[in-house]
Every structure is written in C-alpha cells, then in structure tokens.
Amino acid sequence: MNFNDNDPFGPLLQKLARLAELDQGDREAVRRLPFRIAHAHARELLIREGTAPTDCCVLLEGYACRSKSTGTGARQILSFHFAGDILNLQNLALPQADHDVETISPARIAWIPSKALKELAAGHPNINDALWRDTLVDAAIFREWVLNVGRRDARSRIAHMLCEFAARREAAGLGSSRRFDLPMTQDQIADATGLTPIHVNRMLQALAADGLVSRDRRNIEILDWDRMRAVAGFDAAYLHAAA
C-alpha cells in the first residue's frame, strides 16, 4: 500500500471508514481538505504541551506517541499511534495541548487547518460520527492503560503492551499481528509501561525464555497468542474493533 502526495489521505480515509460508513460525497470532501505535507525524523516533537496548534496533525506513515512528564522529569508515554491516526483531534474543541506528541520513527504527516476539519465534520454527519468514535476509542485505550500501569506486574504489563500494539497495528492494515517490527526502543517501552528500561529488558527476555515470543533485535514474533493473551490479560473488547 503506497500513497503519494497527490492522494495523501489514503490512511486517513481507511481509518475513518473503519469507524463509520462513508459515502462517495464524504470521501470526496475529505480529499478536498486543504493540507500541508511534512516529513519528520524519528523523535521529532510535533506538538508541545501548553501550545495551541492551529492545525490538526494526521500521521500518514510511520509511528508516533503521546507523552507527558512529571515536574521531576519522569516521562510517561500515553499511547502509540499509527498511519491514519489524528494526533490532536482534541484541539478542535480544547485549544491548549495538555501533552506532547512526538514521532517514534521517521514519519510523513499532513497538517490540516483545524477550522477546515471542524467545518467538514459539521457538514458531514458520517465524518462527524467517525471522529466522535475515534475520540471515544482513544479514551477507552487510555483507560486500559491506567489499569495496565496501575494493576499489572511488569511481565503482564509488557505482554499487554505488545498485544495491543500488534492488534492495533494489524487493524490499521500494517500487516500480521504474529510477527512484526517494534518501532520503539526499550527505553520507550519502559516509558509506556511505567518501568525502567533495565527491567523491560529482563522481562522481554523472560517472555522469550517462556516461549511466548521470539526476538531478533526489534523484530518480535508472538509464538503463542493464547498464552500471551492469558499472561497479558488482554481482551480486545476495549479497542471496539476500530483502533
């Protein structure tokens, strides 16, 4: 699946179509949105906490994450994002960003004026529905992360993160959930799970030693989805079959 800059909305349309039924008019209206394509390196800050972006940031290619830090500098990753994800939908209604958004890998991005997106939603109920559902699924994922970080031990926590990543990645049309490349470093996995990178490393080794996964650099194969699901306590219901 390849998209060029003349039809930059493939991933976005694919995503919206998973969330609501779109008719031909809806699709054309999306394609008529004004936009500015940008390319970003890995670890490039796209949106900074406290600023008020005027444009919405759509991830077309690559991976990104949301994060937030404590006053003492500890960083927590709040979610991972895939092609098609809108990274600051909340700025349509809440001007000030309350967290950072940053790329994980090199990425291609479309910046769309918030105003245009708002008008699009206002005039197209199906698109409005899709955006509404997207926001709600995002919130459901945050809730699951509160549980993950709050009440699971390190092993389950990492297993759960891997399950969710695999499932969402596949849903986004990025390939098999059995074998895939992790775009993030162990440091970033640590920031996502509320652990130290050292412990993440040991737990990844433990998962491999138990025959749940096999690893080769950043390439992960889930050897036994049933046991993996069990260890992680992973039940995809919270993704509402849409993320």
Place this chain on the structure above:
Amino acid sequence: MNFNDNDPFGPLLQKLARLAELDQGDREAVRRLPFRIAHAHARELLIREGTAPTDCCVLLEGYACRSKSTGTGARQILSFHFAGDILNLQNLALPQADHDVETISPARIAWIPSKALKELAAGHPNINDALWRDTLVDAAIFREWVLNVGRRDARSRIAHMLCEFAARREAAGLGSSRRFDLPMTQDQIADATGLTPIHVNRMLQALAADGLVSRDRRNIEILDWDRMRAVAGFDAAYLHAAA
C-alpha cells in the same frame, strides 16, 4: 443548592454551561428530555462492563467512579465523578460498555434514553459542543492518571489524587477545595492510585506529618496548597478549567 425531582437537571445544566454557552432554547430542550429518576446506595453497580446500556446515566447527587479489573481480580479505579457528570456518554457511539460504573456514596441518578440525548445533541450545536468537550476533558483526565500511576511515587500519587479531587469538586460547585469530606474509603484510594490500602494509610499519615494536610476521619483539610501542588506535581491545566 437543592434540586427536586421536578427540576432534576440542575446539576447537568450547570455542568453543560461550564463547557459551552447555552441559550434559553438549549436549556429548555435539556429540561424537556425524558428521564427516570433513581436512587442508589453506596457501592451500587450502575453499569457493568460488557453490557450495552440503552440509557445514559447522569449523576445528580453523590459520588461515583469508573473501574476495570484484571483477569486476576485486581481492581483499578479509572476516575471519580460528581454531580452533573454523565457516566456513560461513550455509549452514545460505542454500544458496549468497556468498564464498570459504580456509586461511591448514596446517589441520585437520572436515566435518559440515549436516543433522546443523541437527538438533542444533533439539534443543538451548543449542547453538542458541550458534550464533545466533556468527552475530551475526560480523556485528558485519563491521560493524567496514566502519568500519575505510571511515574509518580506513592506520596505524590496520593497527593495528586487529592488535588484533582479537590479542584474538580470545587469546579462542580460542591464547596471549598481547602476543606472537604472524602467520600471514598482508603481501599478505594488504593484502587485509584494502584497501591495497597496499607500503603495509602501510611502515606496519608506522612502527608499529615509533613503538615500538608490535616485529617479527621474522612474529612481532609489541605493546609498548604502551594507545597501540596509541588509534592503532587499538580498543574490544573489538564482539567481545561471545565471539570
């Protein structure tokens, strides 16, 4: 502030008005919503994970919380709720509940058919805006909780929970943020912070020993908001002045 069953929408209208400008027509439309008043005891399950409620549950009086459990039975509270909060707004677009909602204290509730609420929103842009913002603020709070549970130590975590509770409580018009009654048990604070009740107890004592709060049963007085904010790493920006 007292509301009787003939004007049951006071707390809801107050909340919506904080989120968007409402005109007279908006207010009257809210008052015309069909509803069924119910009373609940403390610790009564209002919405069960996996079910598909047909009605929306508005908290008119008392306190409630969202929660979710791991397969092994560990419980995590995801958020606390106040008079005026809509407890399952997400069911307007996502039929299946992905977490439990339960009262903390005795409560008075209005059940409003989801369909009626959806139609209200469709016909009243201001109300639509308010509901949209409410959802976004909820999500912002979940994000802050991921950070809280993932990256703060026990003392800060509890301090942060107390700061947020005090701030939101005051925003909801429930009185001073300096001195107030906590409706929840230490077990519930533990479930909200991802700690054990024993450690919550010790940390509450530590906060009192440091002169940050004084406690008498469930009554809490925040003696030094500045130091409390500092210890908690609490910055109310994520509440978007609306929760």
Place this chain on the structure above:
DNA sequence: CGCCGACTTGAATTCCTTCAAGTACGGTGG
C-alpha cells in the same frame, strides 16, 4: 576503524507489598 546509541548483565538497595494482628467506629438489636 572508531564512536555512539541501544541493549545486556550483575549486585545492592529501596519502595511497596504481604502477612498478621489489632483498634476504632457506626449501626443494629436486645
């Protein structure tokens, strides 16, 4: 070839949990 970031390993420490009692309080019934 050498450097830098990512990953790995080991040992010591710590924060929080677990286990095990107990105390205080509010509500209930005699």
Place this chain on the structure above:
DNA sequence: CCACCGTACTTGAAGGAATTCAAGTCGGCG
C-alpha cells in the same frame, strides 16, 4: 442504653518486585 458485630482503619515486621548503580557488549554508521 449498651453489647455486639462488621467494616474501615492502623500498626509492625518480613519479604519481594522493581529500581538504582555500575560496567560492559553489540551493532550500525560516518
């Protein structure tokens, strides 16, 4: 009015999961 009972809260001591500190190793890239 008071004894009783259950729930919430409190305290102490021991144990453990994860962190911190301190070195490495590995691999990709200039």
